[in-house]
Amino acid sequence: MANKLLSEMGLPKSIANIFTARNLLTAKDVLSLTEFEMMELLDVGFAEITSAVVRVSEIACPPYQTALSLLEQRIQNEYFAGHLPTRLKGLDEVLCGGIPFGVLTELVGPAGIGKTQFCMKLSLLASLPAKFGGLDGCVIYIDVESKFSSRRVIEMGVNSFPEIFHMEGMAQEMAGRILVLQPASLDEFTESLQQIKVSLLQHQVKLLVIDSMAALASGEFEQGPPRQRSLGWHISFIKSLAEFSRIPVVVTNQVRSQSRDEICQYYFQVQRRDDIIKDPTRFDSHLVPALGIHWAHAVSIRIVLEAKSGERFMKVAKSPISPPMVFPFNITSSGISLLRDVGVEMTGPQINAIQNQGHDDIINFGSEGLQ
Amino acid sequence: MDMEVWRLRISATQRGKLISAGYTSLSSLSSVSPSDLARDLQISENDASEILKAASHCGRLDNSDQSHAIVTGAQTAWDMLHEEDLSRRITTSCADLDNILGGGINCKEVTEIGGVPGIGKTQFGIQLAVNVQIPVDFGGLGGKAIYIDTEGSFMVERALQIAESCVEDMLEYQEFVRKKFQACQVQMQPKDFLKNIFYFRVCSYTEQIAVINYLEKFISEHKDVKVVIVDSVTFHFRQDFDDMALRTRLLSGLALKLMKLAKNCSLAVVLLNQVTTKYSDGSFHLTLALGDSWSHACTNRVILYWNGNERYAYIDKSPSLRSASAPYSVTGKGIRGSASNSKRIKMT
Incomplete structure (x- = not known):
């Protein structure tokens, strides 16, 4: 809409010609100038400029919908009213049915906690036929860290849906629906994103997984602000992909340890800062998501995976549709599963903290379990 | 002559x-x-x-x-006071916060609400879009809402949940009032609330400017719009700008138009903003995004933050209210008073 041509907006001839003469051709060109700048540039009176801007704005403005029609559309046109069920009963309940279509869902946690396991399970679920509760479509899996394992996906399938996977040829068909891309650099990733945009609509792609976003960024740049800016384009591009093809997008994020001078507070909280620094317990195993605050604003749902005193926990840390909930989980041969379907509601910023205590034990235990 | x-x-x-x-x-x-x-x-x-x-x-x-008649179009302070008394406020559903805001979000003003990811900005946006519709009989404005979504974070399921709780609360109130006189009748269904939220999905800063230019006409066709929510004002202006001077000019133009709209149509404008980190005095601070010149653009600025285990809202800037903070919580029903506070009330 921003690039709509002025010549097709039915402006009065006289002013349309002036716009063309000054090389203002699209709605974007006009709306990027203030009214006064335009009066200078075009040498036209204020009234004419305002009425032209009103006209251009009206046409460039996207159409509105009522929230009700939005809701009805989703219920009518989409599987599970626009959700990919995770088959983790408790999680599906708090997320109103599963991973929502059209937005970014982030999994963040320390290495080995189960992010990739979760992603692979979701890929499997999305590829299942609709009568078995899947989305019956292709999955694009961008595997930045080369961690995707087809063997593991099929193992999960055989263990969680034996009735499907023991059918002749089904394993091949299901696994054939998962397309794995392994970009080696940020540039390659950028390129494949642009290709994906086209193929999402042509093929029946029902899920996009990026594992992991942080690896892409950290491979190329030093820590700090330049890195975040460099991902700015990707963030908005991925968001728009999710939205216009109405598919769920799942993205993983790594963790890093927080440095001491980094605790961030508002200036009006400053007096309390000293107390915090003196309190050394806060810094024990204090991890933060590798991609910073700009990224965090862009994801709609953040699920933190963490380890605490030998147990794994899954926390719905940011979600516009559910209260902050925590579930214990483990990883079995059939993939990720919740130990209890009734979550515990958490209060306070603890929901955002990422613990990694006694994690080694679990990983060892976990890999034994897998063998 | x-x-x-x-x-x-x-x-x-x-x-x-x-x-x-x-x-x-x-x-x-x-x-x-x-x-x-x-x-x-x-x-x-x-x-x-x-x-x-x-x-x-x-x-x-x-x-x-x-x-x-010294200046045409001017208004005396006394008349303004009278008008302020008349203008209604939109409740936030959190009594403590309403108190420090002087009754709720003020119509005719531009209020900015900012905070870290997950603190509840979008929740506030949706809550206000529902609360503005509370009928006059129930102490509301009986208005409609425009929701301008730049991030795709509006969740219609959540709006439905909040509307359902709002209807429940109204029914409860009706029970309470009926004992005295039979005046109020809850006639609104949760779906009616959704019908009165006009949702614009905006995908570039050009569209964002276009919508805001177009609002005046839209509102003249859809009377009763009493709140315009922009969630968030930041997103597109944070991504694709190299020319910071242009960004500042466009943003301040935007802010002026919204202020004019708030005054002329006597409605509340609520802008949600993201936070960023700023390095000063040898350490990093959190601050609302879009820079220093933007911080002058809004009439009121409310910052949401974590204080210990509770969510707080802090009035950072307001010409008429004093700086204060109040706890709130985000529950299944929407924005509510802080949980520990209500316990305290129950005990006494």
């Missing part, structure tokens, strides 16, 4: 005719009938009455300004 007719909104030819016929002051037009004027000017009676209408409109403006 004073040529008052220059101020009339009429075409140049008719003005010429008026002057050559000797009608130069407004008072000379005040006692003439349309037919007389038509004869004197040799124009149709219709045109004559149009001129008289324009003249009387102009005269009325003059009269109303006579008490303080």
Whole structure:
């Protein structure tokens, strides 16, 4: 809409010609100038400029919908009213049915906690036929860290849906629906994103997984602000992909340890800062998501995976549709599963903290379990 | 001689005719009938009455300004006070926060709400879009909402949940009131709430500017809009800008238009903003995004933050309210008072 041509907006001839003469051709060109700048540039009176801007704005403005029609559309046109069920009963309940279509869902946690396991399970679920509760479509899996394992996906399938996977040829068909891309650099990733945009609509792609976003960024740049800016384009591009093809997008994020001078507070909280620094317990195993605050604003749902005193926990840390909930989980041969379907509601910023205590034990235990 | 007719909104030819016929002051037009004027000017009676209408409109403006005619269009502080008392506020559903805001989000003003990811900005946006619709009988505004979504974070499921709880609360209130008199009747269903939220999905900063330019017309066609929520004002302006000076100009233009809209249509404008980190005095601080010049753009600024285990809202800037903070919580029903606070109330 921003690039709509002025010549097709039915402006009065006289002013349309002036716009063309000054090389203002699209709605974007006009709306990027203030009214006064335009009066200078075009040498036209204020009234004419305002009425032209009103006209251009009206046409460039996207159409509105009522929230009700939005809701009805989703219920009518989409599987599970626009959700990919995770088959983790408790999680599906708090997320109103599963991973929502059209937005970014982030999994963040320390290495080995189960992010990739979760992603692979979701890929499997999305590829299942609709009568078995899947989305019956292709999955694009961008595997930045080369961690995707087809063997593991099929193992999960055989263990969680034996009735499907023991059918002749089904394993091949299901696994054939998962397309794995392994970009080696940020540039390659950028390129494949642009290709994906086209193929999402042509093929029946029902899920996009990026594992992991942080690896892409950290491979190329030093820590700090330049890195975040460099991902700015990707963030908005991925968001728009999710939205216009109405598919769920799942993205993983790594963790890093927080440095001491980094605790961030508002200036009006400053007096309390000293107390915090003196309190050394806060810094024990204090991890933060590798991609910073700009990224965090862009994801709609953040699920933190963490380890605490030998147990794994899954926390719905940011979600516009559910209260902050925590579930214990483990990883079995059939993939990720919740130990209890009734979550515990958490209060306070603890929901955002990422613990990694006694994690080694679990990983060892976990890999034994897998063998 | 004073040529008052220059101020009339009429075409140049008719003005010429008026002057050559000797009608130069407004008072000379005040006692003439349309037919007389038509004869004197040799124009149709219709045109004559149009001129008289324009003249009387102009005269009325003059009269109303006579008490303080130093500057046209000005308003005395006393009148403003009276108007402020009349203007309604939108409750946030959190009593403590309403208290420090002087009753809720004020109509006719631009209020900015910012905070870290997950603190509840979008929750506030959706809550206000629902609360603005609470009927007048229940102490609300009975208005409608415009939700401008730049991030795709509006969740219609959540809006439905919040609307359902709002209806429940109203039913409860009705029970409570019925004991005294049978006045209020809850007639709104949760789906009616959703019907009155006009949702614009905006995908670039150009579209964002376009929508805001278009709002005035849209609101004139959809009366009763009492709140405009922009969630978030930041997103597109944070991504694709190299020219920071241009960004500042566009943003301040945007802010001015929204302020004008808030005044003219007497509605509340709520802008949600993201946070960023800023390095000063040897350490990093959190601060709302879009830079220092933007921080002048809004009338009120509320920052949401974590204080220990509770969510707090802090009034960072307001011309009429003093800085204060209040706890709130985000529950299944929406924004509510802080949990620990309500426990305290129950105990006493």
